[in-house]
Amino acid sequence: MAVTKVVMPKLSDAMEGGKIIKWLKKEGDRINGGDILAEVETDKADVEMEAFGAGVLRKILVPAGESAPIGALIGVIAEPGDDIAALVASAPAGVGAAPPPRPAAVTPSAPVAPVARPAAVVSAPAAFPAGPGQGAQAGRVKASPLAKKIAAQSGVDLRLIQGSGPGGRIIRRDVEAAGSGTAAAMPVAVPAAVSGAEFEDVPLTQIRAAIARRMPLSKAPVPHFYVTSEVAMDPAWELREQLNALEGQPKISVNDLVIRACALALLKHPGVNASLQGDAIRVYHRAHIGIAVALDDGLITPVLRDCHAKPLAQIAVEARDLVERARHRKLRAQELSGATFSISNLGMFDVAEFSAIINPPEGAILAVGSVRRVPVVDDTGLGVGRRMLLTISCDHRVMDGAMGARFLQDVKRLLEEPLRLLV
Amino acid sequence: MAVMTYREALNMALREEMRRDPNVFVIGEEVGLYEGAYKVTQGLLKEFGPQRVVDTPIAESGFTGVGIGAAMAGLRPVVEMMTFNFALLALDQIVNSAAKMHYMSGGQFNVPIVIRGPGGPAAQLAAQHSQSMETYFYHVPGLKVVRPTTPMDAKGLLKSSIRDDNPVIFIEAETLYNVKGEVPEDPDFLIPLGKAIVRREGTDVTVIAYMGMMYRALEAAEELEKEGISVELVDPRTLRPMDTETIINSVRKTHRVVVVEAGAGFAGMGSEIAASVTEQAFDDLDAPVERVTGANAPMPYARNLERLKTPSKDKIVAAIRRVCCVNGHANGS
Numbered sequence: 001m002a003v004t005k006v007v008m009p010k011l012s013d014a015m016e017g018g019k020i021i022k023w024l025k026k027e028g029d030r031i032n033g034g035d036i037l038a039e040v041e042t043d044k045a046d047v048e049m050e051a052f053g054a055g056v057l058r059k060i061l062v063p064a065g066e067s068a069p070i071g072a073l074i075g076v077i078a079e080p081g082d083d084i085a086a087l088v089a090s091a092p093a094g095v096g097a098a099p100p101p102r103p104a105a106v107t108p109s110a111p112v113a114p115v116a117r118p119a120a121v122v123s124a125p126a127a128f129p130a131g132p133g134q135g136a137q138a139g140r141v142k143a144s145p146l147a148k149k150i151a152a153q154s155g156v157d158l159r160l161i162q163g164s165g166p167g168g169r170i171i172r173r174d175v176e177a178a179g180s181g182t183a184a185a186m187p188v189a190v191p192a193a194v195s196g197a198e199f200e201d202v203p204l205t206q207i208r209a210a211i212a213r214r215m216p217l218s219k220a221p222v223p224h225f226y227v228t229s230e231v232a233m234d235p236a237w238e239l240r241e242q243l244n245a246l247e248g249q250p251k252i253s254v255n256d257l258v259i260r261a262c263a264l265a266l267l268k269h270p271g272v273n274a275s276l277q278g279d280a281i282r283v284y285h286r287a288h289i290g291i292a293v294a295l296d297d298g299l300i301t302p303v304l305r306d307c308h309a310k311p312l313a314q315i316a317v318e319a320r321d322l323v324e325r326a327r328h329r330k331l332r333a334q335e336l337s338g339a340t341f342s343i344s345n346l347g348m349f350d351v352a353e354f355s356a357i358i359n360p361p362e363g364a365i366l367a368v369g370s371v372r373r374v375p376v377v378d379d380t381g382l383g384v385g386r387r388m389l390l391t392i393s394c395d396h397r398v399m400d401g402a403m404g405a406r407f408l409q410d411v412k413r414l415l416e417e418p419l420r421l422l423v
Numbered sequence: 424m425a426v427m428t429y430r431e432a433l434n435m436a437l438r439e440e441m442r443r444d445p446n447v448f449v450i451g452e453e454v455g456l457y458e459g460a461y462k463v464t465q466g467l468l469k470e471f472g473p474q475r476v477v478d479t480p481i482a483e484s485g486f487t488g489v490g491i492g493a494a495m496a497g498l499r500p501v502v503e504m505m506t507f508n509f510a511l512l513a514l515d516q517i518v519n520s521a522a523k524m525h526y527m528s529g530g531q532f533n534v535p536i537v538i539r540g541p542g543g544p545a546a547q548l549a550a551q552h553s554q555s556m557e558t559y560f561y562h563v564p565g566l567k568v569v570r571p572t573t574p575m576d577a578k579g580l581l582k583s584s585i586r587d588d589n590p591v592i593f594i595e596a597e598t599l600y601n602v603k604g605e606v607p608e609d610p611d612f613l614i615p616l617g618k619a620i621v622r623r624e625g626t627d628v629t630v631i632a633y634m635g636m637m638y639r640a641l642e643a644a645e646e647l648e649k650e651g652i653s654v655e656l657v658d659p660r661t662l663r664p665m666d667t668e669t670i671i672n673s674v675r676k677t678h679r680v681v682v683v684e685a686g687a688g689f690a691g692m693g694s695e696i697a698a699s700v701t702e703q704a705f706d707d708l709d710a711p712v713e714r715v716t717g718a719n720a721p722m723p724y725a726r727n728l729e730r731l732k733t734p735s736k737d738k739i740v741a742a743i744r745r746v747c748c749v750n751g752h753a754n755g756s
Binding site: 147 | 678705706707708709710745748
């Protein structure tokens with residue numbers, strides 16, 4: 001029977017490695033193709049990893065909590081009679097050959113020579129005198145099974161929680177308190193403000209590390225230029241209120257209107273819906289729009305596909321679903337890659353305008369400010385109007401200023417004559 | 424429904440089943456003329472005569488064997504053990520004949536026998552007469568084991584046991600014979616074997632107990648209610664087959680478990696339930712399963728020591744607080 005290598009899959013465009021959150025199958029379990037083997041934390045989200053072969057999960061090489069680079073062997077599926085010794089023995093070498101971001105994290109998990117044995121025997125007695133609480137310091141988090149389950153579901157990092165159970169065990173109420181942002185139900189000793197440390201080093205989460213790694217790769221090599229335009233939002237505001245007053249219709253947000261306007265404008269200006277690919281510019285004929293969603297510890301950009309072909313109501317429903325699931329880290333891998341253009345909206349923070357950093361390999365990103373009531377001058381004199389500032393960041397290698405400006409002009413026109421968004 | 428004692432409920436069950444089925448008969452020490460050491464068979468000799476209410480010599484192995492033979496021949500004997508501690512003398516008959524006959528005869532013989540009588544600790548009965556005998560029987564494949572907590576359960580479960588085609592060990596309690604409760608007078612009222620009951624609904628912890636321990640757990644639940652701890656009480660009623668589904672459903676709701684049993688804890692019912700909960704609801708547990716059991720010692724005769732050996736309301740309360748991590752027990756245990 002066939003032996004199937006289980007390798008760390010590439011689950012998003014930017015992914016270089018992933019951490020096993022937990023194995024859903026254990027060694028000895030029978031596996032059918034398509035079974036969910038494990039949950040993997042990538043730089044973007046927590047995603048489920050499928051099995052691509054059938055047999056018995058003979059070996060897990062990277063245990064829960066450890067990371068591995070893309071392509072590294074993390075497990076073996078085979079029939080009970082199959083000899084997998086050679087494959088398993090090859091694992092450390094295979095891991096070393098791949099470009100590992102943190103090879104140290106992987107190596108200890110590989111099954112290694114019996115040389116390790118005597119050392120373990122010698123050190124074992126020393127482990128016994130360790131008192132309660134020492135386990136946590138040694139890196140193992142003590143938490144009840146229920147607490148672990150809830151933490152995995154809600155994306156709470158158990159390492160950052162103080163347990164209130166016996167011996168510092170993290171129990172359900174601690175995770176729930178952490179998840180809701182309130183203090184743990186049980187009082188925990190807090191150092192007085194005056195005598196507290198001057199700073200603390202908070203370890204980078206996977207998502208923060210990914211942002212830190214990726215952003216210089218965009219800002220430094222990609223020559224950005226910016227074009228800003230002001231949009232009169234009074235008609236769009238009114239239209240939105242009328243739409244939202246309709247019974248049985250999904251609620252439309254300003255961002256939904258912007259997504260729809262961009263999608264239509266991108267079809268007309270494919271040069272903005274483009275990406276530099278070595279010595280060619282790839283021009284996309286479909287508008288897959290990434291929607292930046294702020295999380296507590298970073299941001300994530302789920303992709304709303306084929307926006308050009310979707311009516312406003314469908315965009316509203318699908319965008320809300322994506323945003324909700326992004327906040328709960330329940331996105332599927334394919335929802336995190338393939339954007340041809342992105343929108344970042346900070347309107348809810350009362351931001352006049354800002355400029356965004358392009359998310360390579362995309363060619364442009366639109367930054368959306370708040371809709372503000374401002375004094376405006378028109379033919380009749382001074383009045384009050386709703387205005388919104390849009391700033392597009394463009395990759396100068398792909399397009400020039402005028403191209404960005406024309407695109408923005410069309411977005412502005414679509415929003416100022418919003419019935420165009422409905423036809 | 425009528426209010427009656429546990430003893431009267433058992434008597435009613437025997438009487439109804441003997442009227443219903445002429446194959447049902449009672450056999451044991453002092454069950455006829457003396458009307459039972461605990462008066463469970465009161466009035467039966469008068470109504471059904473000496474052929475169906477049979478007094479025996481003091482010979483448990485002998486009259487249990489007679490019962491098994493009669494069951495194999497098609498009758499439905501109810502064998503009374505004056506106390507269940509005496510069933511040890513009939514252990515070979517019960518374990519090697521009653522429990523295995525159906526299997527070893529390839530299904531040719533059923534053994535529809537009920538062996539009943541009081542067991543468990545009572546009041547100063549000392550080491551030999553205070554044992555929780557169910558542990559000796561529920562380990563044996565082929566036996567059903569019933570422990571009814573209330574008068575209603577006593578009637579409904581005894582009738583189901585008599586109608587069951589398998590050997591049933593039915594252990595009552597001396598301390599419960601005078602407990603009163605509502606009992607349906609309907610002669611067709613039955614409670615199925617293998618079905619647990621939630622005696623009290625709660626949200627914070629599941630306490631599993633039966634017989635006298637259920638009454639103590641109820642007191643503990645009422646005390647903790649005042650502190651805001653909501654206790655769910657589950658009574659298995661039948662220990663084998665065990666209704667783990669009801670237990671697991673409760674655990675999925677409360678996420679914490681305390682098992683109370685009167686007997687010594689080693690390899691007891693608490694161990695069995697703790698194992699089932701860990702196997703079937705591990706990811707639902709917010710604390711390890713706690714057991715409150717009798718101390719690992721023979722039952723002392725002295726009243727104060729007897730009290731120390733047996734699970735008390737206070738011990739149950741303490742265990743519930745531990746699994747809920749309240750009242751300064753956060754670093755305890």
